[in-house]
Amino acid sequence: MELVAKNISFKYPSAKKYLLQDVNLELDNKKIIGLVGDSGSGKSTLCKILSGYVTKFQGEVIFDGKPLPKKGFKPVQLIYQHPEKVMNPKWRMKQVLEESWNVQDEDLTQFGIQKTWLTRFPQELSGGELQRFSVLRSLNPNTKFLIADEMTTMLDAITQAQILDTVLKIVKDRKMGFLLVSHDMDLVDTICDDKIYLKDINAAMK
């Protein structure tokens, strides 16, 4: 099970210069890889391309020998930095989880989610609590590859450790691929088996 990016080039419609040029990337589920880059270097854009949110780019993304499906559930799921932006403000947290899959009680306790939070609206929970929901939602049984885009940047050290611990345990259990995007070098050094600097693989930065 491999996620391969071949010669990806991308520029925003209004920009003159390419943000990403000829990016080649090969990821698999055996190693946990960290992607490191400066602010504004195109980390998030690359994540969105890899997980199928941005479709207008040159090059191809191949997952498991096939391009990403255009419709239906995407096996590559992205976890955003800001969980409050990816939740409908008129939905209760129960609905937010059910949109993806039927979560069991043990999964809730594993992530430290209390039952009373399920009936609340997103703005009644803190960022750390919301991020737990956001991570749990993306852990649908059909998810084969997980991309965490600055997943824990907004959180304090304790919450960060709790969430990452649980995610890594599940990722290893289900033999999923995991790409951690961050600019926190200590975090990447501790967790990842290998790290990639975006400026090394991006021709636009050279």
Next chain:
Amino acid sequence: MIKKKYNDKEQWFIYHANLRTKTLVVIGLAIVIILSIFISGYFIRDIPTNFVNAMQMPSLEHLFGTDWMGRDMFQRTIAGLGLSIMVGFIASVVSTIISIILGLFSSFNKFADEVVAGIIDLFSSIPHILLIILVSMMFGGGVYGVIMGVGLTHWTPLARVLRSEVKEIMTKEYISLSENLGRNKVWIAIKHIFPLIISQIIVGVILMFPHAIMHEAAITFLGFGLPPHEPAIGVILAESMHYLSSGCWWLAFYPGLSLLLVVLLFDLIGENVEKLLNPETAQE
């Protein structure tokens, strides 16, 4: 020294209750008033004529005065308001349903969005009154004709608001996330977008209701709407025009004022319901 009994800084309340309770009480009272007008309007069928009492000023016996046939204007006004509420309500519901369908349809893709924009422009470019008269004649006139006429023409402002709102919601990240979770466009439109536009719909209905009643009164006034034997507010106002110059101000004043009050009550209901629906103010 006079001892201070009350703390000035504290707000004064008749009774202590949270905003949610107060809002519910206000909504309940407004609904009770409107329902009582509607129901009593429904039961007022034959208003006795009495030519001895014709053209009387407002008094304790006849609160709103009497008209040229000696009919009690209070009864006529209530009956007229009941009819207006019914026509306005059904017409607003018809209009709202059309705008919701068009607004949600515009979320499907760019082509659907352009089609909806085109339909809105097409309908709003036809003169309003003319279109209402044509549609109500097409449906055979009378109460049914007026309801369809007003209902099928008043959805354009709300549909325009909903379309722009939907366009904004479609750029949100939870919509693209939902697509990546494998949900289809219809599911997203109903589950994601619809709850977010409910407050817009309520505001739209509030703005539509006075319009609906006014246009109903307008075309009745012009003679194309409700038949003259119905006790509609439009008919009452049209009739009162003949007697205004002879000093019978009460024939137009009280029915007009009551109509205004009913419209304000609907406004009050809408505002408070919105307060309850908005998650940021719902738990206060």
